[in-house]
Amino acid sequence: MNYISFYIAYKFLRSKKSSRFTSIISKSSIIGISLGIAAIIVVMSIMNGFHNEMRNKILSMVSHVIITEENYTLKNWDKLKNKIDKNNLVYSSAPYVEGQAMISFGNNVHGIQVKGIIPEYEKNVTSLENNIIDGQLNTIGNKPYQISIGIDLAKKMSLKIGDKITLVIPRANSTMIGIVPRIKRFEVSSIFNFGMQQYDKNLVFIDIKEAQLLYGKGADVTGLRLKLNDLFLAPSMSEIIKFNYTPNYIVIDWTMMNKNFFNALQMEKTMLLLLMLLIVLVATFNIISSLFMVVSEKKSDIAILKTIGMNSRNIMKIFILQGTFLGAAGIILGLILGLLISFNLDYIVKLIEYFLGRSILDSDIYMISSVPAKVELLDLFYVSIASFLLSVLATLYPSINAAKTKPAEALRGN
Secondary structure, eight states, X not given: OHHHHHHHHHHHHHOTTSOHHHHHHHHHXXXXXXXXXXXXXXXXXXXXXXXXXHHHHHHTTSOSEEEEOGGGOBSSHHHHHHHHTTSTTEEEEEEEEEEEEEEEETTEEEEEEEEEEOHHHHTTTSSTGGGEEEEOGGGXXXXXXXXXXXHHHHHHTTOOTXXXXXXXXXXXXXXXXXXXXXXXXXXXEEEEOOSOHHHHTTEEEEEHHHHHHHTTOTTOBSEEEEEESSGGGHHHHHHHHHHHSOTTOEEEEHHHHTHHHHHXXXXXXXXXXXXXXXXXXXHHXXXXXXXXXXXXXXXXXXXXXXXXXXXXXXXXXXXXXXXXXXHHHHHHHHHHHHHHHHHTHHXXXXXXXXXXXXXXXXXXXXXXXXXXXXXXXXXXXXXXXXXXXXXXXXXXXXXXXXXXXXXXXXXXXX
């Protein structure tokens, strides 16, 4: 009987006796669902790509784990580094000194964050060296008072390699004439580009010893930055450090530093998915309309089927299957269309930008200059299942209505 229900559902769907309007409604339900599915896949792919791009950009500068002590002063950092580097979870570590300053060049003044580093260690924990677009990072530490600045800061202050800038440190010196800030001249030795304005405009790097001197750290540092072999083990590594090393250490991992940001991104993706599913829900109403019209047209056929012994349950199955066919066709077409757009999104965006004559994404606002897309199989699975269930649910009411058809009344009315 299941095979018969399946066969009849297929014949009803392909019936040439159906009115033109019924056929249009059926096709529009497929198109509506496919467009809804495609829109969800494209939006989810963009969200996934954006999240991935943001995480990579943030983690290119933010260490997986940071170890410091009270007042952000880490003592005996070299001994701790030797111990930490022996841990199998740790890829490498690097000390740093951090502080605020003002940078001045000509008539331009800008507030910045200064990081004192050892380039030899720094290249193992961040992507700074890979993002140098002009000059050489290794001059820091080899020549006195060299500084690496971001591309946005260089543009803002009209700086180039070899220019001498003035660094004003808020930590004051007490002199005979009173309290004066610490001032030091630096030469721009390299320019980096992380692709994120918060780094490229507000962050500079100098030698760690010069930073220790300027900020009065002595032989101490602000903290130790760790890069792990697996970034997702950062919380576990934090717990290991707290329990196995000096309990006075303050340990912060990347999930804690950016917790609110990543939670907001995930919430945004979830809410967007629910809103996009409403498009599919609206499209499924076309399935309801289509099935009601088919039921109305096929009342005499339903009556004959009941007369020859088909029960109400199998009548329901016929129309549930018919609606399921429409939903499945829409889902398959939507998946194909969505994947085609997602995999060619960068080309499509460039084409739109060409016709508009301007960039769609401003890197100053979105922190990215191109549209990243990442298709995740789990998203495809959830979207397909949710859409399929909505399509099946849409068939229930018209199917129940068909099952209630009374043969005598249907044949008399015909």
